[in-house]
Structures are given as C-alpha cells and as structure tokens.
Amino acid sequence: MxxxxxxxxxxxxxxxxxxxxxxxxxxxxxxxxxxxxxHSPLFAADTFRVACYNVENYLDEKTGTRPLKTDAAKAKIRESICALKPDVIALEEMGSTNALLELQGSLKSEGLDLPYWEHVAGFDTNIHVAVLSKFPFTAHHPHTNDAFLLNGRRFQVSRGFAEVDIQPTTNYSFTLIAAHLKSRRQIAAADESELRLEEAKVLREIIDARLAANPNLNLIVLGDFNDLHDSAPIKTILGGRSKKGLIDTRPAERNGDDHSHTDRRVASRNITWTHFYAKEDTYSRVDYILLSHGIAREWNTNESYVLSIPNWGTGSDHRPLVASFTAQDK
Missing domain, CATH: 1.20.5 (Single alpha-helices involved in coiled-coils or other helix-helix interfaces)
Structure with missing residues (x-):
C-alpha cells in the first residue's frame, strides 16, 4: 500500500x-x-424558552433614591431565573452594563450560560432594558431616542426599547422587542397614565412597521408595561383583532389549578399576577409576553407560566414569567 x-x-x-x-x-x-x-449555539433542542423579569433596581451602586441591590436579593434573582431555565430573558430595571455582566457571570457560575447580551441606555440613566440569550443575535435595533408630543411638550421614551433578531437554530429565527413603560408613580411634568399611553403608541408604531414589512414575522413583544390588560396602553400595544394584532399569552401560576378548564369563567380565575404595588397594597398583572400570529403557531401553551417560589419578594416586587416555543415554522 x-x-x-x-x-x-x-x-x-x-x-x-x-x-x-x-x-x-x-x-x-x-x-x-x-x-x-x-455545543454550538446554533444547535438547539426542538423547543426554546423566552422569559421576562423586572429585577427591581439591579444596581451595582446606589443612584438617587434607588438603593444598591443586596446580596440576598441578587441570590433570589438568580434562583428565580435558574428555575425558569430560559434560553432568552428580557430584563427590566437593570443597572449599568457592569451590573448586567455581573448577573450574566453569576448565572454562568450556577450552570446557566447566556453568553449573548444587549443593554439599552435610554433617557433614564438609572435603570435600563436588557436581554440575555443563549442564542446569537443576528441583528440589533436599539431604540434610544424615540420621542412624542404631549400637551405641546416633547418627551422621550424613558427606558427605550430593546429590539434584537435571535436565531435558535440554523433554520429558525425570531424578533424580540423588550419594553419597560412609564410607572404608575406620578411626576410633576405630566400625568403618568398619559405618558404611558404615548409610549405604548410609539411601541405600537414599531410593531406595525415590522409586521408591515413581514406579516408572518415571528415576533415576541414583552416586558413590564405597568398597566392592566383592559387599559388603553395595553389595548394599544395589542392592536386589536387585525392581522397585525398581538396575542396575549397570559401565563398563570403552576399551583395545581386545571389550566385546561373548558369554562372560560373558571379558567380566567387562574392566578396570573406578576407585581405587588406596595402603595396600593395590590397584586396585578403588568408584565406581558405578547406574540404575533406568526410565532403564536409555535407557542407551547402548556409550558408557559408565572414562576411562584418561596420568598419571591426578596428578589423583586415582580415575579418572572416564561413562554415556550417550538423552533420550527408552522
């Protein structure tokens, strides 16, 4: 030979x-x-999970009236995120990029590696919207300078919007838009509900533009919208029953309730609240995962829920939520 x-x-x-x-x-x-x-990020299971979590002032240094995040609070945040096992997670009230990278590194040390990240610096210099992902971003479209007029005054969208295109597999991708709308705290400059509605209108314009370019776009819009499902801001973002309208996943607690109940009146009583508002002593659903009709076909309804764990409030005044999807266009 x-x-x-x-x-x-x-x-x-x-x-x-x-x-x-x-x-x-x-x-x-x-x-x-x-x-x-x-081991490539482009090799993935048949499904992927997208989560949303307002981490309440995840700051690495005190800023104004916002306190430094304690070690106990950070530990509970990590526990909550690791329990969800997300492949992608949108974060609200994130501090600086250093704070985001600290959280990313801490999660990795506990077995959850989310190597890709996006951090949007909007008009508010204290807290921000961010995204951590197991999968690579194929495009970035941060919205940092969107503005609107209210009663003759010009305002900017306070926290901006994060927009990224994400590719879980070589044959499947989706667009994610994360937002954190104006809180229900009053300010001197304008009415908080009117500001929130105007921010929602700006967000809806972005959604309309994406769906006009591609009506079948796999689009997820999520975040802390700071209002109830029948409010004007949420109705604006949802966009009605048109082809460009979004679908509310409405995750609920996994507490033994029968979520497949055929009686809608009973099913609507599933526990879905995501936020405790101390000023009013109320629990309400203000955090959302909304879907375009394109990606709704891939949504696994039985694997979408609000996380309920002991001492959840140590980490944040919000509870995280997650939705699961099949990585194949249907």
Whole structure:
C-alpha cells in the first residue's frame, strides 16, 4: 500500500504507521467537529424558552433614591431565573452594563450560560432594558431616542426599547422587542397614565412597521408595561383583532389549578399576577409576553407560566414569567 504523507515530517515513517496516523488524525477531526457542532449555539433542542423579569433596581451602586441591590436579593434573582431555565430573558430595571455582566457571570457560575447580551441606555440613566440569550443575535435595533408630543411638550421614551433578531437554530429565527413603560408613580411634568399611553403608541408604531414589512414575522413583544390588560396602553400595544394584532399569552401560576378548564369563567380565575404595588397594597398583572400570529403557531401553551417560589419578594416586587416555543415554522 502506498504511503499517505501529510507533511515532510512523515516522509521517513513506514507506510503502515503513516496510514494509521492519518486515520487517527481524520478520526480526531470528526470527533472535534461533532463536539463543536453539538455545543454550538446554533444547535438547539426542538423547543426554546423566552422569559421576562423586572429585577427591581439591579444596581451595582446606589443612584438617587434607588438603593444598591443586596446580596440576598441578587441570590433570589438568580434562583428565580435558574428555575425558569430560559434560553432568552428580557430584563427590566437593570443597572449599568457592569451590573448586567455581573448577573450574566453569576448565572454562568450556577450552570446557566447566556453568553449573548444587549443593554439599552435610554433617557433614564438609572435603570435600563436588557436581554440575555443563549442564542446569537443576528441583528440589533436599539431604540434610544424615540420621542412624542404631549400637551405641546416633547418627551422621550424613558427606558427605550430593546429590539434584537435571535436565531435558535440554523433554520429558525425570531424578533424580540423588550419594553419597560412609564410607572404608575406620578411626576410633576405630566400625568403618568398619559405618558404611558404615548409610549405604548410609539411601541405600537414599531410593531406595525415590522409586521408591515413581514406579516408572518415571528415576533415576541414583552416586558413590564405597568398597566392592566383592559387599559388603553395595553389595548394599544395589542392592536386589536387585525392581522397585525398581538396575542396575549397570559401565563398563570403552576399551583395545581386545571389550566385546561373548558369554562372560560373558571379558567380566567387562574392566578396570573406578576407585581405587588406596595402603595396600593395590590397584586396585578403588568408584565406581558405578547406574540404575533406568526410565532403564536409555535407557542407551547402548556409550558408557559408565572414562576411562584418561596420568598419571591426578596428578589423583586415582580415575579418572572416564561413562554415556550417550538423552533420550527408552522
């Protein structure tokens, strides 16, 4: 059998040994290639999970009236996120990029690696919208300077909007838009509900533009919208029953309730609240995961829920929610 030579270094090696070295070399290449493929971010399971969590002032230094996040609160945030096992998570009330990277590193040390990140710096310099992802971003479209007129005055969208295109597999991608609308706290400049409605209108314009360009777009719009489902801001974002309208996933607690109940009056009593508002001593649903008709076909309804764990309030005044999807267009 003729000698198979891979370099000048094998010229004096007997043919059978050289052939064996070549086979070993090729075998190693196959093994390494397979390992890289299986561990590539583009190789994923059939499903992926998208979560949303207002982490309440996740700051690495005190800013104004916003306190430094305690170690106990950070630990509960990590516990909550790890319990959800998200592949992508949108975060509200995130501090600086340093705070985001600290959280990312802490999650990785506890077994949840989300190597890709987006941090949007809007008009509010204290808290921000951010995204952590297991999958790569194929495009970034941060919205940092959107503005509107209210009663003759010009205002900016306070926290901006994060918009990224994400690719869970080589054959499937979706667009994610994360938002944190004006809180229900009054300010001197304008009525808080009117400000929130105007921010919702700006967000809806972005949604309309994306769906006009691609009516079948796989689009997820999520975040802390700071209002109830029948309010004007939420109705504005949902967009009605048109083809551009969004679908409210309305996740509920996993507490033993029968979420498949056929009586809608009973099913509507599932526990869905996501936020405790101390000023009013109320629990309400103000955090949402909304879907375009395109991605709603891939939504796994039985795997979408609001996380309920002991001492949840140690971490934040919000509870996180998650939705699951099949990574295949239907």
């Amino acid at each position: 003729p000698s198979i030579r891979f370099s000048a270094l094998t010229a004096s090696v007997p043919a059978d040994i050289t052939f064996g070295m070549g086979c070993l070399f090729l075998r190693c290449i196959v093994i390494i290639s397979a390992w890289l493929f299986l």
